[in-house]
Each structure stands twice: as structure tokens, then as C-alpha cells.
Amino acid sequence: MVTGTALVTMPAAAGIGPPAVLNTCAAPTPTGVQCTIGTPISSSSSSPSTTPPSTCRVTYTTQSQWATGFLARVTVHNDGTAPVHGWAVRFTFPGDQRITKLWNGTHDQSGAAVTVTHVGWNQLIPPSGSTWFGMYGASTASQPPPTTFTLNNAPCTA
Structure with missing residues (x-):
């Protein structure tokens, strides 16, 4: 028999959000296992997702660069x-970079500020694990990469 707690996550309409339901089972007895199913979990914050990891690290790698654009890969380590x-990763480009195509995530860019959120197949980053997304971008000249990142609003090392 199984005991413990199971966390069921249900993304909010925007694709990220707090866990919605908690299922809890007590220790087994000779007559069976008693479970509480579907206990709602409230969130005091509208911040993305669950509690951010205690430590995160982001690696931004410019894989190719030319006079009017670039190819980059961003790896997010938990x-x-x-x-x-x-997850939602936020960063700000230091120059006039603009994302023209992104994969393994969805993005929103307002000026230099960028938010990249997970897609269905990479929404979970396990402990000691990572995920990544890639992008093509445009710029008027060679620009340095971003140096400051957050994961679900928690600062990450770069």
C-alpha cells in the first residue's frame, strides 16, 4: 500500500500557477488506507508556480553571432x-536584441525585458536537473548577453 502525500499541479490559464489540489493518505491499517482527495491549496501570491528552488543557475551560451543577429541556448539548472x-525565466537584454524565434518554451518580450515560460514537455525541473530553450534573435550590432536571470522570481547565478 502507498502512504504519504501526492501533489497534483494544474497550470493556471497563463500556463503557470500554484498547485491546485493536495491528496493525502494516512498510514495503512488492517482495514485499508484512508485518503483525503482533492484538498484545495490556496496561494497568497499570484507569482508563477510553486516555491522556487533554493538555488538556481542559468547558463546563456551564444552559439553563433553575425552582424544582424544571433543564435543562443539558455540552460536552467535546478x-x-x-x-x-x-517555470518562468526572466532576463533583460543589455542591448537592442529582439527574439525572432524561440523553441522549448514560449516567450513574451517588452523592450529589452524577456519572460520565457515552460511548455508541456519541460514544465518539471527535478532537483539537480535542468531544462533549456533556444532562440534566434535580431540586433543592429553585436551585443553582449544578459547577465541577470530569475527563475519564478528568485534570483539565479549566471
Whole structure:
């Protein structure tokens, strides 16, 4: 028999959000196992997803660069002890870079500020695990990469 707690995540309409339901089972007895199914979990914050990992690290790699554009890969590492269920990475380009195509995520860019969120197949970042997304971008000249990143609003090392 199984005991413990199961966390069921249900993304909000925007694709990220707090866990919605908690299922809890007590220790088994000779007559069976008693479970509480579907206990709602409230969130005091509208911030993306669950609690961010205690440590995160982002690696931004410019794979190719030319006079009017670039190709980059961004790897997000969860160095914490808890999984990240749903994620949003935020950063600001230091120049006039603009994302023209992104894969393994969805993005929103307003000026230099960028938010990249997970897609269905990479929404979970396990402890000591990572995920990545890639992008093509345009710029008027060779520009340096971003140096400051957050994962679900928690600062990451770069």
C-alpha cells in the first residue's frame, strides 16, 4: 500500500500557477488506507508556480553571432532539493536584441525585458536537473548577453 502525500499541479490559464489540489493518505491499517482527495491549496501570491528552488543557475551560451543577429541556448539548472513544477525565466537584454524565434518554451518580450515560460514537455525541473530553450534573435550590432536571470522570481547565478 502507498502512504504519504501526492501533489497534483494544474497550470493556471497563463500556463503557470500554484498547485491546485493536495491528496493525502494516512498510514495503512488492517482495514485499508484512508485518503483525503482533492484538498484545495490556496496561494497568497499570484507569482508563477510553486516555491522556487533554493538555488538556481542559468547558463546563456551564444552559439553563433553575425552582424544582424544571433543564435543562443539558455540552460536552467535546478540546484535545489525540491522540484520546480512550472517555470518562468526572466532576463533583460543589455542591448537592442529582439527574439525572432524561440523553441522549448514560449516567450513574451517588452523592450529589452524577456519572460520565457515552460511548455508541456519541460514544465518539471527535478532537483539537480535542468531544462533549456533556444532562440534566434535580431540586433543592429553585436551585443553582449544578459547577465541577470530569475527563475519564478528568485534570483539565479549566471
